[in-house]
Amino acid sequence: MSLSRPVAAAADASRERFCRVRAESLALAAPLSAEDQCIQSMPDASPTKWHLAHTTWFFETVLLQPHADGYRAFDPRFQYLFNSYYEALGPRHPRPQRGLLTRPSHDEVLAYRAHVDAAVLALLAQCDEALWHIVAPILTLGLHHEQQHQELIVTDILHAFWCNPTWPAYRASAAPALRLAAVPEPMKWLARPGGTVQIGHDGQGFAFDNETPRHTALLHPHAIADRLVNCAEYAQFIADGGYQRPELWLSDGWAAVQAGGWRCPAYWIAPDDARLAHQGHGAGHLTGWQVFGVHGVRPLEPGAPVVQLSLYEAAAYAEWAGARLPTEFEWEAALDAPGITQMTGRAWQWTRSSYDPYPGFRPFPGVAAEYNGKFMVGQVVLRGSSLATPEGHARPSYRNFFPPAARWQFSGLRLAKDI
Numbered sequence: 358m359s360l361s362r363p364v365a366a367a368a369d370a371s372r373e374r375f376c377r378v379r380a381e382s383l384a385l386a387a388p389l390s391a392e393d394q395c396i397q398s399m400p401d402a403s404p405t406k407w408h409l410a411h412t413t414w415f416f417e418t419v420l421l422q423p424h425a426d427g428y429r430a431f432d433p434r435f436q437y438l439f440n441s442y443y444e445a446l447g448p449r450h451p452r453p454q455r456g457l458l459t460r461p462s463h464d465e466v467l468a469y470r471a472h473v474d475a476a477v478l479a480l481l482a483q484c485d486e487a488l489w490h491i492v493a494p495i496l497t498l499g500l501h502h503e504q505q506h507q508e509l510i511v512t513d514i515l516h517a518f519w520c521n522p523t524w525p526a527y528r529a530s531a532a533p534a535l536r537l538a539a540v541p542e543p544m545k546w547l548a549r550p551g552g553t554v555q556i557g558h559d560g561q562g563f564a565f566d567n568e569t570p571r572h573t574a575l576l577h578p579h580a581i582a583d584r585l586v587n588c589a590e591y592a593q594f595i596a597d598g599g600y601q602r603p604e605l606w607l608s609d610g611w612a613a614v615q616a617g618g619w620r621c622p623a624y625w626i627a628p629d630d631a632r633l634a635h636q637g638h639g640a641g642h643l644t645g646w647q648v649f650g651v652h653g654v655r656p657l658e659p660g661a662p663v664v665q666l667s668l669y670e671a672a673a674y675a676e677w678a679g680a681r682l683p684t685e686f687e688w689e690a691a692l693d694a695p696g697i698t699q700m701t702g703r704a705w706q707w708t709r710s711s712y713d714p715y716p717g718f719r720p721f722p723g724v725a726a727e728y729n730g731k732f733m734v735g736q737v738v739l740r741g742s743s744l745a746t747p748e749g750h751a752r753p754s755y756r757n758f759f760p761p762a763a764r765w766q767f768s769g770l771r772l773a774k775d776i
C-alpha cells in the first residue's frame with residue numbers, strides 16, 4: 358500500500374514510538390521477579406503482570422480485533438481476565454482478585470505481548486491511507502494508556518514492597534543517601550492576578566477527553582507557592598501535633614486518620630518504629646525519620662517534596678500553614694508564573710478541585726467513552742507529574758485524579774492563599 362509522504366512519515370514515527378513505549382513497560386518490570394509481578398497488595402493496586410497483560414489487551418481489543426483483518430486472539434480467555442472496567446466489552450475478572458491469577462504465567466504474558474506487538478506492527482505495515490486515519494488515533498490512545506499503567510507499575514509494586522517486612526528496594530541506587538542535605542530554600546509566595554484565563558487542552562497534539570474543551574475560568578487574586586511543600590516542613594507539621602488536632606482536618610479526613618491510625622505520610626518510618634528492629638536498621642536509634650521509596654528505606658531528605666499524601670493530609674497541612682490548596686485552574690494558570698518551580702516531574706499536586714467535566718465535555722467516541730467520563734464523581738484532581746511519570750506523557754492541561762483518601766501515589770502539595 359502506498360501512503361502519502363506525510364502519512365508515511367507519521368506511520369514511521371508511530372511505529373518507533375510503539376516499540377519504545379512497549380519496551381519501556383518491560384524495562385520497568387525487569388527488576389522484579391515473577392513472584393513480585395504476581396502480587397496484589399490491595400484492591401486499588403494491580404500486579405505488574407496484570408498491567409503488562411491489560412495494556413496488551415487494550416491494543417488487542419480496541420485496535421486489532423476491529424481493524425486487523427484475520428487477527429486471531431492469542432487466547433480468547435484473556436478478554437475476560439484483562440478487561441479492566443469496560444462494561445461495553447462484557448464481564449471481567451474482579452479487580453480485587455487480580456493477584457490470584459498465577460495463570461497465565463509470567464512467560465505466557467510475555468508471549469501475549471510479543472504476539473500483539475507483531476500484529477500491531479504488521480497492521481501498520483499493511484494499512485492504506487484510509488485505514489491509517491482510523492487506527493492512528495487508537496494507537497496513540499493505547500500508548501498514552503500504557504504510559505499511565507507504567508506509572509502504576511511503579512506505585513503498585515512500591516505498595517507491595519512497603520507491605521513486605523524486608524522493605525525491598527525496587528531500584529538499587531549508587532548515590533549515597535542525602536543524610537546531610539543542605540537546608541532547603543524558604544518558600545516564596547508569588548502574587549497572581551484575578552481575571553479570566555483559558556483552561557484546558559489547546560488542540561495541539563494528543564489529549565485525553567477530560568482535558569477538553571478549552572474554556573474560560575475566573576480566578577480571584579491569590580498567591581501560589583514557588584515550590585512544593587518539602588519533607589522538613591511536613592515533619593514540623595507532625596511535630597506540632599498535626600495528626601492529633603481535629604480542627605485542622607476535613608471531617609472525612611479526621612475519620613480516615615482515626616480509622617487508619619495515620620500519624621505520618623504513608624511510607625514514613627518514625628525513629629521509634631518497632632518494625633526497624635526486623636530490618637537491621639536498629640530500632641529506637643533516634644536519627645530521625647526514614648522514608649521508604651524506590652530505593653528502599655533512606656533517611657528523610659529535608660528538601661525533597663513530601664509525597665504519599667492523601668488529599669486529607671494535604672488539606673490539613675495547608676490549614677496548619679494558614680493557607681489552602683490551589684484550584685486546578687490556579688495551578689494551570691501559574692505554569693508560566695515567573696519564579697515558579699517543581700510544577701512537573703517531582704510529585705502530583707493535590708488541588709482543591711473535584712474531578713468534574715469541563716463545560717461542554719464530550720467523552721471519546723466508541724469503546725473509549727468509558728475511559729474517563731464515568732469516573733467523574735467523588736474524586737479530586739491532581740496536577741503536574743511525578744518522578745514515576747513517563748517522559749513526554751503529561752501536559753500542562755493533564756488532569757490526574759484519585760479518591761481523597763488515596764496515599765499510595767507520588768502525591769504531594771503546593772500551597773496557595775487568597776489575597
Ligand SMILES: [Fe+2]
Binds near residue numbers: 411441506
Ligand atoms: Fe487501563
